[in-house]
Amino acid sequence: MSEDVTISRKLKKAAQLLLFQHHRLPGAKGWELRKVLGKDYMKIIKLLERRLDELGLEIKIVYEDGIDHQTPTEEDLEQARFYVICRSPLQIGEVSLSGWRIDTLAVLAAALAYITSKQGRATRNEVEGLLREKFPDWKVDQDLNRFIRKGYLDEDEEGNLYIGWRTRAEIDLKTLVSIIAGSSQTQQL
Amino acid sequence: MCTEDRRWPKLPQRARKEEYYEELARIINLCQSIRAKGEDPFLVDVPQKLQVLKRLLPQWKLLDELLMDAEALKELSLMVKLQSDWVKRRASGLFIDPFLVEVKIKLLGKEELASALLAAWRPLIAAEQLTPKRLLEALDYWRVLLPLSQRMKEIEAAQFPEEKTLAVSELIRLKFLSERAFNEEVRRLQEELTKDYESKGGPIDYWKFVIRDTYEETLLRAYALSFIISNGYANLIINPVEESIMIETAGKQTQRKGGKSVPISITYEKWMTMKNSIKTEGIRNE
Numbered sequence: 063m064s065e066d067v068t069i070s071r072k073l074k075k076a077a078q079l080l081l082f083q084h085h086r087l088p089g090a091k092g093w094e095l096r097k098v099l100g101k102d103y104m105k106i107i108k109l110l111e112r113r114l115d116e117l118g119l120e121i122k123i124v125y126e127d128g129i130d131h132q133t134p135t136e137e138d139l140e141q142a143r144f145y146v147i148c149r150s151p152l153q154i155g156e157v158s159l160s161g162w163r164i165d166t167l168a169v170l171a172a173a174l175a176y177i178t179s180k181q182g183r184a185t186r187n188e189v190e191g192l193l194r195e196k197f198p199d200w201k202v203d204q205d206l207n208r209f210i211r212k213g214y215l216d217e218d219e220e221g222n223l224y225i226g227w228r229t230r231a232e233i234d235l236k237t238l239v240s241i242i243a244g245s246s247q248t249q250q251l
Numbered sequence: 252m253c254t255e256d257r258r259w260p261k262l263p264q265r266a267r268k269e270e271y272y273e274e275l276a277r278i279i280n281l282c283q284s285i286r287a288k289g290e291d292p293f294l295v296d297v298p299q300k301l302q303v304l305k306r307l308l309p310q311w312k313l314l315d316e317l318l319m320d321a322e323a324l325k326e327l328s329l330m331v332k333l334q335s336d337w338v339k340r341r342a343s344g345l346f347i348d349p350f351l352v353e354v355k356i357k358l359l360g361k362e363e364l365a366s367a368l369l370a371a372w373r374p375l376i377a378a379e380q381l382t383p384k385r386l387l388e389a390l391d392y393w394r395v396l397l398p399l400s401q402r403m404k405e406i407e408a409a410q411f412p413e414e415k416t417l418a419v420s421e422l423i424r425l426k427f428l429s430e431r432a433f434n435e436e437v438r439r440l441q442e443e444l445t446k447d448y449e450s451k452g453g454p455i456d457y458w459k460f461v462i463r464d465t466y467e468e469t470l471l472r473a474y475a476l477s478f479i480i481s482n483g484y485a486n487l488i489i490n491p492v493e494e495s496i497m498i499e500t501a502g503k504q505t506q507r508k509g510g511k512s513v514p515i516s517i518t519y520e521k522w523m524t525m526k527n528s529i530k531t532e533g534i535r536n537e
Contacts, residue, residue: 081376081378082377082378082379083379083380089377145377146377147373147375149373152373152374164361165365167365167369168362168364168368171364171367174368175352175356175367176349176352179348179352179353181337196356196361231375232375233371234373237371241367242367243351
């Protein structure tokens with residue numbers, strides 16, 4: 063089998079691993095990719111990323127500690143989860159397609175920015191208290207539960223809220239927090 | 252300090268050692284409190300605390316003392332990890348004053364918050380797939396699946412019967428009660444009530460009149476009596492202080508206008524209790 067054929071086969075396999083959900087969470091762990099694609103799996107991932115780029119997609123690596131690594135070690139990569147995400151943020155017209163109302167997006171933005179500013183952890187009571195100044199009680203409770211179910215937030219048994227796996231994959235928290243913290247009231251949707 | 256109040260009651264209570272234990276306890280409590288409250292981990296001076304542990308180490312002889320020392324060391328190592336995470340977070344640019352963020356969130360409108368999220372949101376792409384293995388499992392499931400009509404029967408049979416109130420008309424329709432037999436029972440009970448009332452020369456105790464040897468008979472008498480009262484042939488005299496219920500006959504039928512309903516619950520337990528108390532009272536009177 064020629065090298066081109068091998069690479070082409072591995073590319074297809076890598077796309078399948080990343081795009082089709084195999085477990086409870088989408089994407090694949092680094093060690094899973096290594097097992098299927100071989101020890102040079104990162105080269106295949108880079109090649110796949112080039113192909114995905116043409117479609118407006120990219121591969122996002124979420125490290126286990128939730129922090130970006132400029133020069134990750136092999137172990138960091140093996141424990142990290144690889145996802146395929148959109149290369150550009152959603153356009154305003156596409157918001158309705160996501161099935162989320164503007165106020166639900168606002169609740170999520172406020173909750174995530176607040177938890178991020180509290181070093182990634184805040185009690186549910188604190189978050190609810192802040193949100194209830196702007197949104198009705200029933201909505202705050204309903205939305206927080208929805209975000210936890212979808213993986214945007216995590217909640218422990220002691221009632222602390224954390225940043226969830228989906229937020230790490232989908233949302234650039236640095237951008238979100240800097241927009242909110244540096245925003246003026248003139249910005250409009 | 253009394254033994255019960257001490258954090259490590261098993262350890263020997265000697266004045267100097269007590270001070271050492273307290274020193275360790277302070278380190279452990281400080282670290283645990285910072286972790287629990289999410290406060291700044293740099294509040295703990297780790298090198299200084301390690302010096303304390305080093306100084307105290309030669310004092311520890313017992314296993315529990317060494318375990319306590321290990322606990323303090325573990326807490327300090329967790330502080331180092333928290334400090335490392337803290338530095339990484341600050342370096343990553345995610346550090347921002349929580350108060351500023353809180354104020355901004357309060358000031359911003361819903362649209363502005365949503366807009367900020369959209370600018371930072373790049374949705375994940377994933378497809379759920381059906382594998383040949385899952386298809387085979389589905390086929391196996393379909394093969395053993397009973398028809399809906401049969402499953403519904405099983406569900407109905409498994410349902411716990413709910414308590415329900417049935418009207419006399421429903422009982423008659425269900426052939427549980429004959430209309431004629433019920434009217435006959437009401438008439439017979441009314442005669443019995445009049446007779447008892449006249450022989451006693453005054454109101455009769457409700458429970459003595461209603462309670463019989465079987466629960467079913469008691470319920471039927473109570474039910475028939477409620478008809479007699481509703482039709483105006485008898486009245487209930489309720490004394491809430493003495494918790495007594497008496498029945499008096501009306502002599503002739505009286506018209507009830509705006510009368511109130513008095514629910515009297517006769518559970519199986521209530522029937523048993525009343526039956527026994529009436530029996531005991533009867534023996535005592537004899």
